[in-house]
Structures are given as structure tokens and as C-alpha cells.
Amino acid sequence: MTAAPATANANSTTQQGPPRAARIATWVYFGLNGFAVGMWVVHIPNVERATNISHTTLGLLLLILGGAAFLGMQVAGPLADRIGQRRLLPAAGIFLGLSLFGPGLAGNWWTLGLTLMLFGFGNGSIDVAMNSHAVVVERAYPRPIMAAFHAMWSIGGAFAALIGAAALRGGVDTAITLSACGLLCIVVSLLAARFLIEAGTEEPVEAMAEVPAQKPPAKLVWQLGALAFGLMLAEGVANDWAALQFRDVIGTSTSTAAYAYGAFAVAMTVGRFATDRVAALIGPAAIVRYGAALAAIGLTTVIFVPWVPVGLIGWALFGLGLSGGVPQLFTAAGNLDRRASGALMAKVVGLGYVGLLAGPAVIGGLTHWVPLNVAFALPVLLCIVTVLAADVLKPGQDKEDASS
Known part of the structure; x- marks a missing residue:
């Protein structure tokens, strides 16, 4: 059927x-x-x-x-x-x-x-x-x-x-x-x-x-939303803290610090143009899993190697890794049930947006107790969780959740 x-x-x-x-x-x-x-x-x-x-x-x-x-x-x-x-x-x-x-x-x-x-x-x-x-x-x-x-x-x-x-x-x-x-x-x-x-x-x-008129499992919707929250929180961290990490941790000038966010933004844009072709070959779950892993590696490099050339590479890897994940999650949400596509997508997009807003504030709060580089461990952890949870995007996962 x-x-x-x-x-x-x-x-x-x-x-x-x-x-x-x-x-x-x-x-x-x-x-x-x-x-x-x-x-x-x-x-x-x-x-x-x-x-x-x-x-x-x-x-x-x-x-x-x-x-x-x-x-x-x-x-x-x-x-x-x-x-x-x-x-x-x-x-x-x-x-x-x-x-x-x-x-x-x-x-x-x-x-x-x-x-x-x-x-x-x-x-x-x-x-x-x-x-x-x-x-x-x-x-x-x-x-x-x-x-x-x-x-x-x-x-x-x-x-x-x-x-x-x-x-x-x-x-x-x-x-x-x-x-x-x-x-x-x-x-x-x-x-x-x-x-x-x-x-x-x-x-x-x-x-x-002939499309079955069944309600998608609420568990799957929340899983997609949670992944969007984590990935967009990590993106928000880069938006507001990349340049400050260069200036305050590495000790660069303000003009040089701007290159940190530039490396992230350019890599993310290039990655999004390339993601669709790659997703057609390896599938959305692999895009989310390996992209999150690459992002974790990039930000970990930023944390442990406070040197401008390596830091630029790290922020670029972070942007490249995050570039393809969120679009895959939005597509999955929109196709869970075509009769309620907009409402389901609104939940996932909304949770992702909350993460985008929360990321900079959460990191700012953590810096009251730990150095900025150490605070970056949170988005690294969220990327690792995404690596482990990416199977929710595999075909048939919704059926497995429905039967569980």
C-alpha cells in the first residue's frame, strides 16, 4: 500500500x-x-x-x-x-x-x-x-x-x-x-x-x-524537535561567541576576531549548497550523524588549540558540520503527515528557534562559573548526542516508534 x-x-x-x-x-x-x-x-x-x-x-x-x-x-x-x-x-x-x-x-x-x-x-x-x-x-x-x-x-x-x-x-x-x-x-x-x-x-x-491517514507518533515529533533544538543552539553559540572567543581567549584584535565568525558563516553557506547532493547519496540520517560529528571535532579543536590558524579551521569545520542537519530535520517533520505538515513543522522549527535564542544566553551564563572555552563543552555535548540519536531519521523509524 x-x-x-x-x-x-x-x-x-x-x-x-x-x-x-x-x-x-x-x-x-x-x-x-x-x-x-x-x-x-x-x-x-x-x-x-x-x-x-x-x-x-x-x-x-x-x-x-x-x-x-x-x-x-x-x-x-x-x-x-x-x-x-x-x-x-x-x-x-x-x-x-x-x-x-x-x-x-x-x-x-x-x-x-x-x-x-x-x-x-x-x-x-x-x-x-x-x-x-x-x-x-x-x-x-x-x-x-x-x-x-x-x-x-x-x-x-x-x-x-x-x-x-x-x-x-x-x-x-x-x-x-x-x-x-x-x-x-x-x-x-x-x-x-x-x-x-x-x-x-x-x-x-x-x-x-492511498497515503495512510494516521497520526504520526508524538514521540518522533519531539525527537526531531529536540535534535533541532540542540543543533540550532550550537549555531546560536557560533553567531554570538565565535568572535569573542578569538578576542578574549586567543587575544586577537577586534578586526581579526571577526574572521572567526566569518569562517563559520562561509563554511555553513557552502556546506548547505553541497548538502543536497550528498544527502541524495548517503541519506538524511548520515548527513545529521556525520555532520554533527564533524561539528563536534571542529569546536573541540577551537577549545583545545587557542591559535588563530587552527581556530579558523575549527570554526569552519563547526559551520560545515552544522550546515546540513537542520534542513534534514525540517524535511522529515514536514513529511510525517502531509495533512498536518505545517503544524508538525511548526513544532520542530519552533523548538529549533528556541535553541537558537537560548544558546548565546546559556553560554553567557556559564561564563560566570567557567572560562568561555570550557563553556563550549555544552554544544560539543549536544553534537555528540545528535550523533547517537540520528537514527530517528532512518526510514521506518516512525513505524518502530508506533509499535513500541
Whole structure:
């Protein structure tokens, strides 16, 4: 009963060809989301000064942004299942664009807090919507393509860093820059919407009817979410602490310290572009297992060899190892039950996002008791746990959990 849908889907792909326009449109949404988030990040210092708030207040407002993003994910997941990814994704992109006008126009802490709530909600919504649509597009392809979508998010962030820096050097008002970025999000979301596809159109209706209508084991959903939490916590550690490790532990200048995060980010982006081809050969479980092992080796090298050349290699290995794992987990969550794909993905994406937010704070707390290098043992441990638990991605694992 379960073999027929796969065969039908393969024949459909062969006869009609994969939806390349939908794939490109999904790339655009991922890149646009990365660009919008990156433009906000590079303008945080200006917004802080314009609203006359302290670092402490800013930190609290950023927590509100993160909480709103998590809420947006949980709302967007079931909504994607109800109205379809094709409708939700452009709507989320438009909402994100509108919300981006706010931070540049805020004049005090409470108006900034309100706008960040809206921006966070929009960011969380588009995150789930675009990942859910990416799973739909991937089903129509004969090989994995999810990791490349995540690479486009990184590319969008890189463009934001370059364009944002140029705008800041040119003295362009923050409100103008963020408003222009918001307008871009709206226009691009509207233009790309026509190329999106509905879930179910990637394979014949009769094949979809043969898919068993059973609820996926809750245990498996939480296992995928726990792995996403651990891997994204490790990613968050690199985002906020790589440069500080170079500066404070190795004793480099601030400019040299920036290369630590650069090595991580470049390696992660390159790894995501390469992951899909490798995943087609060895499978998602192997990508997660060996990637986590490589990440553990890279960060362990950073811990024990406080020397710039070796440290750069270590951070690069850490980024390369982490690059492919999360996309595999998101794909697995989106395919557990196609009738509840968005809701299931929202749980896994949401847990991963919590890890991304928690990582820097947890490491910061640990540094009150142990040196920074020793605190890095936590993400190493989480990578090792991922190596041991990667079998949850093997085919048939959901059936084994259901029978246990």
C-alpha cells in the first residue's frame, strides 16, 4: 500500500518535470527573509540610539521579538494546513514587509517593543510558511533540495550586511532604509506568489488517496524537535561567541576576531549548497550523524588549540558540520503527515528557534562559573548526542516508534 504513492510520484515527476519556477520562487522568499532580518540586525545600534534605550532594555525587547516569532510559528503551522502554503507564504512576506517599517520610526521603548512584536510575529510566520512550501516543492524532485533553500537565507543576510553597511556609511536615515527594505519585501512577495504551488499538486490525486491517514507518533515529533533544538543552539553559540572567543581567549584584535565568525558563516553557506547532493547519496540520517560529528571535532579543536590558524579551521569545520542537519530535520517533520505538515513543522522549527535564542544566553551564563572555552563543552555535548540519536531519521523509524 505504501509503495504505490512513491511510484506514482516518481512517474509524475518524470512526465511533468519538477516545478523549477516554484523552486526559484521559494529561493527568493528564503533570501528575502534573510535580507530583512539582516537589515534589522545591522541597524540595531542606530535604533537603540534613536529610542534612547539602554542595553538592558534592548535585551528585553529582543526577547519579546523572539517570543513573538515563536508565537508566529505556532499560528502559521496550522494555518498553512488550513489555507495552503501558496496563500500563506506571500501573506507572511507582506506582513513581514509592513512590520519592517516600524523599528525605524519608533521613538521610545514602548513603540519599539510594539513594532518588534509585529516584526517577530511576521518573521516566525514566514519561517514556517517558506519551510513548509519548500517541503512541498522538494516532494516533486527526485533528490533532496532543502539545504539549498537555507543557504539562500544566508546569502540574503550577507547582502543585507553589505547594503546595510553602505547605507550606514552614506548616512541614510534608518527609517528610510528599513522602510525601503519593507517595501521590497511586499513587492517581491507579490511578484513571486504566482509561481508557488499547492500541496497535493506535486503528485496525482489518486496517489495521495492511498497515503495512510494516521497520526504520526508524538514521540518522533519531539525527537526531531529536540535534535533541532540542540543543533540550532550550537549555531546560536557560533553567531554570538565565535568572535569573542578569538578576542578574549586567543587575544586577537577586534578586526581579526571577526574572521572567526566569518569562517563559520562561509563554511555553513557552502556546506548547505553541497548538502543536497550528498544527502541524495548517503541519506538524511548520515548527513545529521556525520555532520554533527564533524561539528563536534571542529569546536573541540577551537577549545583545545587557542591559535588563530587552527581556530579558523575549527570554526569552519563547526559551520560545515552544522550546515546540513537542520534542513534534514525540517524535511522529515514536514513529511510525517502531509495533512498536518505545517503544524508538525511548526513544532520542530519552533523548538529549533528556541535553541537558537537560548544558546548565546546559556553560554553567557556559564561564563560566570567557567572560562568561555570550557563553556563550549555544552554544544560539543549536544553534537555528540545528535550523533547517537540520528537514527530517528532512518526510514521506518516512525513505524518502530508506533509499535513500541
